[in-house]
Amino acid sequence: MTKATISLRRPDPYNPPKEHVELQAEAPISRVKLTDGRELWLLTRHEHVRAMLSDTRFSSDRRDPRHPSHSPYMSGHRQQLIEMDPPDHTQLRRSIVGEFTVTRLAAWRPRIQEIVDEAIDAMLAGPSEVDLVEALSLPVPSMVISEMLGVPYADHDFFQENSADFIRADTTPEERGAAYGRLKEYVAGLVQRKIESPGEDLLSRQLAAGMAPEEAVSVGFLLLIAGHETTANMISLSVATLLDKREHLQALRDDPQLTVGAVEELLRYFTIAEIGAARLATEDVEIGGVLVRAGEGVFGLTNTANRDATVFPEPDDIDFTRMARNHLAFGFGPHQCLGQNLARLELEIVLATVVRRIPTLRLAVPFDEIPFKENGPNYGVYELKVAW
Numbered sequence: 001m002t003k004a005t006i007s008l009r010r011p012d013p014y015n016p017p018k019e020h021v022e023l024q025a026e027a028p029i030s031r032v033k034l035t036d037g038r039e040l041w042l043l044t045r046h047e048h049v050r051a052m053l054s055d056t057r058f059s060s061d062r063r064d065p066r067h068p069s070h071s072p073y074m075s076g077h078r079q080q081l082i083e084m085d086p087p088d089h090t091q092l093r094r095s096i097v098g099e100f101t102v103t104r105l106a107a108w109r110p111r112i113q114e115i116v117d118e119a120i121d122a123m124l125a126g127p128s129e130v131d132l133v134e135a136l137s138l139p140v141p142s143m144v145i146s147e148m149l150g151v152p153y154a155d156h157d158f159f160q161e162n163s164a165d166f167i168r169a170d171t172t173p174e175e176r177g178a179a180y181g182r183l184k185e186y187v188a189g190l191v192q193r194k195i196e197s198p199g200e201d202l203l204s205r206q207l208a209a210g211m212a213p214e215e216a217v218s219v220g221f222l223l224l225i226a227g228h229e230t231t232a233n234m235i236s237l238s239v240a241t242l243l244d245k246r247e248h249l250q251a252l253r254d255d256p257q258l259t260v261g262a263v264e265e266l267l268r269y270f271t272i273a274e275i276g277a278a279r280l281a282t283e284d285v286e287i288g289g290v291l292v293r294a295g296e297g298v299f300g301l302t303n304t305a306n307r308d309a310t311v312f313p314e315p316d317d318i319d320f321t322r323m324a325r326n327h328l329a330f331g332f333g334p335h336q337c338l339g340q341n342l343a344r345l346e347l348e349i350v351l352a353t354v355v356r357r358i359p360t361l362r363l364a365v366p367f368d369e370i371p372f373k374e375n376g377p378n379y380g381v382y383e384l385k386v387a388w
């Protein structure tokens with residue numbers, strides 16, 4: 001058994017911790033000790049992380065104190081989709097997955113384009129230096145999910161402000177907790193309104209199809225939280241990369257068709273969901289020749305797995321032409337990101353529109369001085385000052 005350490009600290013903004021990458025060759029499955037004394041298995045190879053995430057003998061139920069993502073507040077809390085195991089998970093997921101298919105989302109393309117254009121219009125109408133996180137990265141996913149959930153236009157500001165408070169660096173845990181409470185209460189009220197007066201939105205459809213009101217609150221809240229900061233972080237990191245490594249910006253200018261490949265490659269490259277692949281073994285399972293015993297925690301390092309050279313040649317190069325689609329940035333298996341097609345669509349539209357509409361865009365601070373989020377749960381940036 002190899003003892004390794006676990007760290008979310010990246011040696012530089014672009015790369016996962018070196019010690020994790022080294023483990024891929026030396027000890028791809030190793031035991032690690034967390035600061036609280038608990039031990040768990042660390043998987044670093046693409047093959048092993050994928051196998052673990054698709055095996056339902058590894059549980060997502062974080063209420064179990066042995067689960068690597070357990071925290072004491074979880075006892076007694078209502079399980080979210082992301083924390084459920086089959087058969088409950090399968091049933092609930094089946095009822096909402098239809099909302100997020102590529103075909104279904106295609107209908108949203110024109111509206112998402114309008115939302116992006118409106119945010120960029122507002123940005124260009126003001127001073128020629130802004131924080132892109134506030135001007136574009138956070139409002140776009142927030143606006144899109146608000147409309148999907150059927151949040152009335154008058155409540156959009158409330159929604160955006162509270163979601164932002166939940167995510168910002170300068171808020172205290174108490175402030176974040178309060179914003180969390182206000183959002184949850186808001187979604188409960190929204191569900192009640194949809195029961196009384198249904199609309200053409202996701203929540204109304206789910207309720208009409210027989211979803212229990214408390215389930216609709218839970219689903220609505222998860223969709224709101226899961227897709228907001230993640231997509232915002234990817235927008236900011238992608239734009240920051242294009243402005244830092246200008247050859248990639250030029251490549252998109254020369255061939256806008258490359259945008260779809262760029263989105264996929266940047267998702268692979270940054271793999272922002274740092275703690276999205278924690279599971280608990282419910283039975284003895286052999287993985288990569290190692291026996292993981294029932295009751296042991298496992299952590300799949302997707303950001304390291306996405307730099308596995310056996311799957312992605314020259315993994316540390318950014319290459320918009322590589323077919324990176326088999327990356328694990330959205331996880332894998334039964335819990336693979338439900339909103340991945342929406343995230344891809346938003347990212348594609350934002351990147352294409354920024355490249356086309358703001359040709360003089362540049363970083364307003366040196367790349368190294370951008371405040372990166374280094375302590376999980378999602379990698380990203382707190383602020384991105386840009387000018388044009």
Ligand code: HEM
Pocket residue numbers: 060081082083093145222223224226227228230231234272273276277278329330331332334335336337338339340342343
């Ligand atoms: C699950 C990443 C955007 C909704 C996940 C998981 C990852 C992930 C890694 C799997 C967690 C696990 O296995 O335990 C991301 C990234 C995003 C993104 C990197 C943006 C770039 C979104 C969006 C939505 C969304 C836009 C919806 C509006 C969800 C939901 C789940 C999930 C509901 C739980 C699925 C389940 O448990 O069956 N996401 N996500 N995500 N994501 Fe995303």
